Amino acid sequence: MQEIDNLVAVLSRLPGFGPRSAKRIVLQLLKKQDILMTPLIDALKSAKNNVCDCEVCGNIDTKSPCDICNNLKRDKTTICVVENVADLWAMERTGTYKGKFHILGGVLSPIDGITPKHLNIDGIVSRIEQDGISEIILATNLTVEGQSTAHYLAEVLRPYDVKITRLANGVPVGGELDYLDDGTLAVALQARQIIE
């Protein structure tokens, strides 16, 4: 059946789904149209019509500037630079960061053709110039590409009167040394701290 095949084909393109799991979902949707399919259609339509990118930080929200940018209780002098929206959500889950965000939209990766002009770097510079930012936290991933991007950003932002910091790295909370990989242990050793 063309309609079902189309639906399976579209769903199987989503992350985490293959053709078999997509078929199971389609069957469930068809079986429970009132409680699953109709609300799903409404939710998708609503998201399609209302969700947009924040013109300030690049976050996704129903309005621009987003809730985080509009929140007056947040520290507007600190910006945490993250790679994508999923990383922003991860930082928000901690509940400890009360500053604002900036989403780069990726990391530098010459192999994939991603160069500085493809990232939202100009946006950070203009925010520093206009908003009186005092600290930039570079929260890119601890990978070769993530750290290359962080070092590049640090070079670009160095001329500005702003403190540039980055996330600490090392042993995770609850981590046992015996089970840690060599790379994490090596980084943890380099970033060791004095016990006060």
Add this chain to the structure above:
Amino acid sequence: MNWKDKGIVLRLSKLGEYDAICCLLSEKHGKINGCVKGAFSKRMRPFLEIGSTVQAEYKTKSEEHLGYFKIEPIKNNSSQVLNHSGKLLAFKSAISIVDASLMYGQNHDTVFSVLESFFTTLNSDYWASSYCKWEISILAEMGIALDFSSCAGGGSNDLCYVSPKSGRAVSREMGQLYKAKLLPLPKFLVDNSLLENKCLEYYEAMKMSDFFLKSVISDYNKENMTEPRKRLSDWFFNRFDKNA
């Protein structure tokens, strides 16, 4: 064509959500592409990184088809350089040069061992001079053996230029007339010394080897190869006369 070998990861391209096409420089089988199942999974992500040394088991049904790698970690070489911008650029630059210069399926055990030993020098204070010397050794492996032992024109031992035609050193007096056409030769490459914080000399060494790399690497002008190297060259230039 199934084998087990030690290798260095040169490139990882995402395939679907968790898998990757991995370009590996193996010790005995040269540069080869293969699929790694679960390369971006939580288990493999910490060690399967560009530049990591791994134990690879390669399986394929025929030479024409892309094979599969089963990979076990040996050493994550990138972890020691992530916190230092210059070392990280040198690390990336070395990998991109090796990736761009080698053909698939040819044995390059010398390149493998030279690259592996270069990674160990990144922990030292002499990483920058080691990088410049590593570029010279890679050029030699590609057929351009630069000779800094004596002056090509029979001049004195005050060697400070390199002839772009012969790749041989030229003394100050002999090169005086042609210095606009000659390439700079930093002193540390002549006396084989290890230097700390001499960014101008590193910059000049990279400028010199740049000329020869361009002549031997067909896709030198592709952005993926030149970008990390260019940024490293700029990094040295910006720190000229400053502490690294």
